[in-house]
Amino acid sequence: MSRPHSHMPLSMLLMLAWRNLWRQRRRTAITLSSIAIGFGLAVLAIGIGDGSHNSMVRNAIQLGEGHLAVQAPGYLEAPANYKFLADGRALQARLTALQVAGAIEPRISLQVLASSANNSSGASLEGMRIDSDPRVAMLQPKLIAGQWLTAADQRGLLMGDGMARRLKVKVGSKVVLMAGKQGGDSQAQLGRVRGIFDSHVDELDDYLILSDLPFARYFLEGEGGVAAQLPVTRFSLFLDDPQGMGYWKGVLRTALADEPVVVLDWHEMMPQLVQFIVIDDVGNYVFLGLILIMVLFGILNTVLMGVLERTREFGLLRALGLGRYQLLLLVLCESLLLSLLAVVIGWAVGGGAHWWFSQHGIDFSALMGGKTAIAGTFMDPVIYTELSAERVIQLTLLIFCVTLASGIYPALKAARVTPVAALRT
Amino acid sequence: MALLTLEGISKRYRQGEVEVQALHAIDLTVAEGEFAALVGPSGSGKTTLLNIIGGLDAPSSGQVRLDATELTALSEAALSDFRLFQLGFVFQAYNLVPVLSALENVELVMVLQGRSDHERRARAEHYLELVGLKALMHRRPAALSGGQQQRVAVARALAAGPRLVLADEPTANLDSENAEALLDSMYHLAREERITFLFSTHDPRVMARAERIITLRDGQIVSDQRPHAAATA
Ligand SMILES: Nc1ncnc2c1ncn2[C@@H]1O[C@H](COP(=O)(O)OP(=O)(O)O)[C@@H](O)[C@H]1O
Numbered sequence: 001m002s003r004p005h006s007h008m009p010l011s012m013l014l015m016l017a018w019r020n021l022w023r024q025r026r027r028t029a030i031t032l033s034s035i036a037i038g039f040g041l042a043v044l045a046i047g048i049g050d051g052s053h054n055s056m057v058r059n060a061i062q063l064g065e066g067h068l069a070v071q072a073p074g075y076l077e078a079p080a081n082y083k084f085l086a087d088g089r090a091l092q093a094r095l096t097a098l099q100v101a102g103a104i105e106p107r108i109s110l111q112v113l114a115s116s117a118n119n120s121s122g123a124s125l126e127g128m129r130i131d132s133d134p135r136v137a138m139l140q141p142k143l144i145a146g147q148w149l150t151a152a153d154q155r156g157l158l159m160g161d162g163m164a165r166r167l168k169v170k171v172g173s174k175v176v177l178m179a180g181k182q183g184g185d186s187q188a189q190l191g192r193v194r195g196i197f198d199s200h201v202d203e204l205d206d207y208l209i210l211s212d213l214p215f216a217r218y219f220l221e222g223e224g225g226v227a228a229q230l231p232v233t234r235f236s237l238f239l240d241d242p243q244g245m246g247y248w249k250g251v252l253r254t255a256l257a258d259e260p261v262v263v264l265d266w267h268e269m270m271p272q273l274v275q276f277i278v279i280d281d282v283g284n285y286v287f288l289g290l291i292l293i294m295v296l297f298g299i300l301n302t303v304l305m306g307v308l309e310r311t312r313e314f315g316l317l318r319a320l321g322l323g324r325y326q327l328l329l330l331v332l333c334e335s336l337l338l339s340l341l342a343v344v345i346g347w348a349v350g351g352g353a354h355w356w357f358s359q360h361g362i363d364f365s366a367l368m369g370g371k372t373a374i375a376g377t378f379m380d381p382v383i384y385t386e387l388s389a390e391r392v393i394q395l396t397l398l399i400f401c402v403t404l405a406s407g408i409y410p411a412l413k414a415a416r417v418t419p420v421a422a423l424r425t
Numbered sequence: 426m427a428l429l430t431l432e433g434i435s436k437r438y439r440q441g442e443v444e445v446q447a448l449h450a451i452d453l454t455v456a457e458g459e460f461a462a463l464v465g466p467s468g469s470g471k472t473t474l475l476n477i478i479g480g481l482d483a484p485s486s487g488q489v490r491l492d493a494t495e496l497t498a499l500s501e502a503a504l505s506d507f508r509l510f511q512l513g514f515v516f517q518a519y520n521l522v523p524v525l526s527a528l529e530n531v532e533l534v535m536v537l538q539g540r541s542d543h544e545r546r547a548r549a550e551h552y553l554e555l556v557g558l559k560a561l562m563h564r565r566p567a568a569l570s571g572g573q574q575q576r577v578a579v580a581r582a583l584a585a586g587p588r589l590v591l592a593d594e595p596t597a598n599l600d601s602e603n604a605e606a607l608l609d610s611m612y613h614l615a616r617e618e619r620i621t622f623l624f625s626t627h628d629p630r631v632m633a634r635a636e637r638i639i640t641l642r643d644g645q646i647v648s649d650q651r652p653h654a655a656a657t658a
């Protein structure tokens with residue numbers, strides 16, 4: 001059947017929708033501004049969340065084992081002093097040959113018993129290059145007593161204030177570190193406290209003892225390591241570009257496939273931090289959800305009121321021969337334009353706020369009262385909002401879909417208008 | 426041959442327990458080019474009848490034919506397109522889309538018909554000129570008087586090139602001067618374009634312009650007259 005049928009050119013549809021949108025200028029303006037403000041707040045909240053998480057992750061990586069760690073298989077699951085990389089020298093050479101864009105730090109991690117004249121406590125001894133390791137950069141400014149180690153100082157130790165308090169030691173005190181050997185014997189070394197730091201991260205302050213590599217390596221020798229081979233527990237890689245982590249992880253895994261080592265990224269090394277971020281993100285998503293609900297009802301209200309007020313007009317249009325679906329399309333188009341405007345204005349507000357705080361930062365120190373340690377790392381007191389391209393796309397799509405969805409009911413309502421009923425009113 | 430044929434049209438409305446019989450087995454034919462008035466007191470069934478003829482409402486029983494098309498057999502979507510291409514409507518008030526200018530209102534139906542920009546514009550201006558509103562064609566309805574708005578509605582109905590124009594009390598909201606001006610416009614157009622007009626009214630002065638007066642009472646046609654002197658307007 002080829003009867004003539006009605007045409008609704010897009011230009012006409014858009015023109016009508018646009019003009020209809022501005023029939024109630026004030027209402028549309030209020031709706032748009034509330035969406036823009038809500039969206040701006042959501043963008044800011046997400047930006048602060050991402051900014052603080054990224055700051056925590058950056059700090060955790062610097063304080064911890066870097067972006068990537070190369071260590072013995074099974075160490076992560078059950079750390080033990082005897083699980084070390086025997087030929088550190090050869091491995092270091094292979095890693096260096098890969099020309100990883102970043103720093104490669106040899107490290108020795110040991111479970112020890114630290115004893116002073118007054119007390120003893122379990123501790124984790126970390127041997128590292130005391131002049132170049134990124135941990136130095138993080139902890140050196142946190143020194144509250146004594147001095148940082150020097151390369152010539154073969155017996156020097158650094159520890160957190162929590163550990164120092166437990167052992168009841170001061171700068172200059174002697175500390176004996178004892179480690180159980182795999183065979184059942186034990187070995188011990190005498191060290192001297194050179195400095196005490198306070199990182200405000202309890203996990204570090206209460207358990208960490210730092211030394212230069214040779215001091216720690218002595219224990220590995222006791223486990224069968226050969227000093228000339230420079231045995232280490234792991235190599236920590238600090239990448240210049242964190243985005244390249246996945247790439248370098250692949251490169252390392254391939255290159256070291258024949259070695260008895262595993263290559264782990266920080267997600268695998270610090271699962272509790274990943275978990276914390278996921279849980280913290282939930283809060284942000286709840287906030288975002290509330291904003292979206294507000295947006296949904298804002299648009300629903302505006303468009304639905306516009307529809308209910310125009311029942312008569314819709315009846316007229318239907319009488320003149322405008323099809324049911326064309327009317328549906330017209331009202332959907334009004335929501336679409338409203339949501340487009342909302343997204344644009346929302347981004348102008350949210351993006352503007354984000355830009356400002358990404359430059360100037362938000363100072364949370366008063367709020368956190370100096371206690372910035374969370375989940376084994378710490379948050380910088382001044383947070384600069386961060387917004388990734390994925391976030392921009394995600395937020396845009398979300399708000400767009402929500403605003404569009406809110407137009408469905410009014411559109412269906414409009415399409416149900418029958419001319420007779422509408423014209424009689 | 427009759428342009429419009431009604432056979433045994435009845436319409437019952439149910440209002441809760443009460444059933445209202447708005448139309449009783451109406452038979453009526455309207456020939457091409459007629460300028461006919463549907464008159465009768467309020468509640469006599471004029472609007473109901475016009476709505477059924479216009480395919481806006483379905484009769485409880487009976488048939489409506491325009492030329493060879495049986496309206497009661499058409500689907501809702503087909504009826505909508507039928508109205509677009511075959512019928513013109515002028516309602517009592519609020520005939521125009523408020524966000525469109527007079528010119529755009531007249532063009533709207535032709536846009537839906539798929540006519541070209543050029544043709545649309547030419548026809549719209551032509552009919553607006555005929556109803557004496559070309560000078561005001563860029564105004565929106567809010568900036569036009571009630572009489573002017575009704576004339577725009579007439580121009581719109583005619584510009585779309587319908588077979589039949591239905592007007593339900595088009596002068597009801599107008600003062601007598603405007604009412605007569607509107608009727609004059611309608612009559613001239615009907616004569617010049619040989620368009621068939623069927624309009625309802627209970628204004629005696631408007632009735633006087635009609636070539637044929639069909640009187641309804643309680644949903645039945647009680648008289649159907651052709652006053653001799655109608656063609657002198
Ligand atoms: N939707 C409706 N529901 C119930 N009764 C209706 C409805 N529409 C019209 N009627 C009744 O039908 C009769 C005819 O009404 P109508 O066609 O509007 O007359 P007129 O246009 O001549 O004033 C009246 O009694 C009216 O109350």
Ligand SMILES: [Mg+2]
Pocket residue numbers: 471472473593
């Ligand atoms: Mg009526």
